[in-house]
Amino acid sequence: MVTILPLELNGVRVARRGKTLLGPVDLAIAGRGCTIIMGPNGSGKTTLLRTMHGLERPSAGQVGWALPEPATRARQAFVFQSPVMLRRTVRDNLAYPLLVQGMAKGRARDLASQWAEKVGLQDLCDQNALSLSGGEKQKLALARALIRNPDIVFLDEPCASLDGTATREIEAILQAAIAGGTRIVMATHQIGQARRLASDVVFLARGRIVEATDPHSFFTDPQTAQARAFLNGDIVE
Amino acid sequence: MDEIWAGALAGLRLVVTLDPALVDITLRSLQVTLTAVVIASAIGLPLGAWLAIRRFRYRRLVIATLNALMGLPPVVVGLVVYLLLSRAGPFGVLGLLFTPTAMIIAQVIIITPLIASIAHQAIRELWADYHDLLISLSTSRRQRIATLIWDGRRALLTASLAGFGRAIGEVGAIMIVGGNIDNATRVLTTAIALETGKGDFALALGLGFVLIGLALAVNIAIHMVSRTESDGRW
16 A cells, blocks of 8 residues: 655754754654654654644755655644644534545545544534543544544644543554554653553654664663653653 | 603504504615625625635735724715716716615625624634644645634624624715615615604604614524524534
């Protein structure tokens, strides 16, 4: 099957008002699995995710996909830390990405109902999405991201404000997506979550990648002082 | 005080007896105003949404101008439309002067900036919420505008109702371009002005109460039809 991967970042730098927020960064994301992006607050995790997805324009360097731009946009998705809910029902939120892609309304609503069932929101289909709990909103946002069957999904700390049950449910959905061949790139602060999901880890500090390795090496033998401090729960500047 | 009571009674009598002249000018008021509101909303709502999502060089100037046009003096609008539609004017050949169409044109000019400005404010806040998501889903500009208008429809309803409120009570412009001709272009506001001029304050007040009642009824009906305040936060 043709895929938009690999994603390659070459010398990517993001600066705003003269201040460098990220980079220069070189990174390649290919194959299957889950890349976990870790790092202290302000290290550039969100900026990196947004730049890869195209929400931020690099000041220098290139973000490249295997396919040309128009084809890549619809085959990737983004889940935000604070889920953005359209002021519609749960079903209509799920159907929205399909409708804007040109799918017929009936078919889109059927698929939306199926996805609502997959993520356990079937009883809330006709409910106002704004009235959902935080965990339900994030599940809805994740299902909405996955409904187009994207090649890659970027997630920005999706479980940051969720309880254990909701986090477990989100991780189960992510595991199913990974098993189905969707590439996941996720920023998280939760070391436990990174251990559970990561197939590789990217560690950022001050806007630069200081480690990019497999999870076993990262968690057992971090190579940099920043990573060691981060894993020990120390303050990393 | 007596005159106010007399006006209320006169208004009640006119309504209860379904006075043919009252029904005629009320229906004309509604026809002219609602047509103007529909046209102005069709222009103003997408314009407001477009201004909220589009970035261009003189955007701030356009928004400031639009806001300033909310206070457009109706008499000046009436005068300009009169000149455009008069025999000697560029559109004189259409023969629209002193017709309900001319009144609709004047009202559209008056209320479109108002609707567009309020719509812009409402959509701007919604766009701040939706921005990243709609960009992420690679929606087209047209899809973004349609989504913002649909999801912000209740706030936009307020914009249209503000336009309705201004249009239904407007007298200066439609008096100039409509001429207040009996059975042709007389509406509630111009009838009130006429009766006041004739010194029949009771009838003028009666018509005024009918006008207020009509504005209230339309607002309540639209809120009920669109079920605002009934579905929690939308």
